[in-house]
Amino acid sequence: MPKMIVSIDGVVIKEVSLVKDRTTLGRRPYNDIVIDNLAISGEHAVFHMIDGAVYLEDLNSTNGTYVNARAVRRHMLEHNDVVEVGKYKIRFLAGHQPFVSSRPLTIPGALQTVAPVAPPPPPPVVHSASVVPGANVAPAAIRVLSGAGAGRELTLAKVVTTIGRPGVAVAAVTRRLHGYVVAPIDGGTLLNGEQLGQEAVALQDGDVLELGGTKMQFVRV
Numbered sequence: 001m002p003k004m005i006v007s008i009d010g011v012v013i014k015e016v017s018l019v020k021d022r023t024t025l026g027r028r029p030y031n032d033i034v035i036d037n038l039a040i041s042g043e044h045a046v047f048h049m050i051d052g053a054v055y056l057e058d059l060n061s062t063n064g065t066y067v068n069a070r071a072v073r074r075h076m077l078e079h080n081d082v083v084e085v086g087k088y089k090i091r092f093l094a095g096h097q098p099f100v101s102s103r104p105l106t107i108p109g110a111l112q113t114v115a116p117v118a119p120p121p122p123p124p125v126v127h128s129a130s131v132v133p134g135a136n137v138a139p140a141a142i143r144v145l146s147g148a149g150a151g152r153e154l155t156l157a158k159v160v161t162t163i164g165r166p167g168v169a170v171a172a173v174t175r176r177l178h179g180y181v182v183a184p185i186d187g188g189t190l191l192n193g194e195q196l197g198q199e200a201v202a203l204q205d206g207d208v209l210e211l212g213g214t215k216m217q218f219v220r221v
Contacts, residue, residue, distance in 0.1 A: 001017050001018070001019065002017070002018040002049065002052070002054050002092065002093065002094055003015060003016065003017050003018065003092075003093040004016045004018065004033065004047070004083075004090050004091070004092060004093075005090065005091040005093065006033065006035070006088060006089075006090050007088070007089050007090075007091070008087055008088050008089070009087070014033075016032070016033050018047055018049050018054060020032070020049070021048065021049055021050070021183070021198065021199060021200065022046060022047070022048055022049075022198050023046065023047040023049070024043065024045075024046050024047075025040075025044050025045045025046065025047070025085070025090075026040060026041055026042050026043045026044040026045070026059075027040045027041060027042050027044070028042040028043065031043070031044075033090075035085065035086070035088055037086055037087075037088070039063055039085070039086030039087065040061075040063075040085055040086050040088070041059070041061040041062050041063070043059050043061075044058070044059060044061040044065065044085055045057060045058050045059055045061065045065045045083075045085065046059060047077075048183075048185060050160060050172050050174055050183055050185075050200070051159060051160055051174050051176075052094075053076060053160055054076070054077045054092065054094070055074065055075070055076050055077070055185055056072065056074070056075045056076075056077055056083060057073070057074050057185075057186065058072060058073050058074070061085070063085070063086060065083065065084070065085055066083070066084040066085075067081055067082070067083055067084075068081055068082055069082075069084070074170075074185070074186050077092045077094070078092075078094070079092065079093065079094035080092065080093070138220055138221075139155065139156070139157075139220070139221050140155075140156045140180055140203075140205075140218060140219060140220050140221060141153045141154060141155045141156060141218075141219055141221050142154045142156065142161075142163060142173065142209075142216050142217070142218060142219075143216060143217045143218075143219050144214065144215075144216050145208070145215040145216060145217055146213075146214055146215040147213070147214045147215075149214075153219075155221070156173055156175060156180065158175075159174065159175050160172055160173070160174050160175075161173045161174075162185065163209075163211065163216065164185075164186075164187070164189075164211040164212060164214075165211070165212050165214075168187055168211070168212035169184075169186065169187030169188055169189060169211035169212040170184075170185045170186040170187060170211070171183065171184050171185060171189040171196070171209065171211060172185055173203070173218075174200065179202055179203065180202070180203045180218070181200040181201060181202050181203060182196070182200065182201055182203055182209065182218075183196070183198070183199065183200040183201070184196050184198070187211070187212065188211075189209060189210070189211050190209065190210040190211075191207060191208070191209055192207055192208055193208075193210075203218045204218070205218065205219060205220045206218070206219065
């Protein structure tokens with residue numbers, strides 16, 4: 001299970017396990033991680049967790065959010081990354097995560113996959129064979145319906161495939177045991193004309209996604 005270790009001046013003040021799809025950080029008391037300091041905005045940042053991968057998003061905070069001393073707006077965290085807000089340092093400790101291929105695949109003008117490398121967990125032994133999440137799920141693809149890439153298809157070969165355009169709209173399509181789900185990471189995502197919330201939603205054959213004005217269709221292959 002991923003954890004955040006919060007410290008100031010080298011002294012650990014709290015440890016928070018990331019158990020929800022969305023964990024907020026800020027000065028106001030309703031946040032999941034509360035840091036009562038004026039350098040921290042009321043709603044400073046949020047951690048999105050999608051099948052073990054954790055994405056950090058700055059919520060237009062006054063003093064900014066840093067990862068390993070570099071200012072970020074959106075960033076996928078890796079084990080031992082240090083998030084800095086004000087004078088506080090928050091070390092990210094990754095739990096067991098599914099393997100994600102390190103080879104990115106880009107379709108010009110329409111789809112861009114973001115392919116961070118996550119440390120693979122020790123393989124579980126089940127009747128002398130490793131089990132991959134969703135391995136028995138029928139293959140699927142994302143077909144571009146509009147824009148410069150219209151007609152192209154992106155096969156959903158990985159456990160998590162990120163689609164869209166960074167800085168405009170990004171969503172993650174995740175293969176689970178019984179099918180595929182989609183969840184927004186950054187910007188607005190429409191599913192069959194309806195705005196997606198923060199929770200992951202199951203995809204059905206023929207569903208239409210729209211990100212940043214580009215329409216795409218989820219299809220079984």
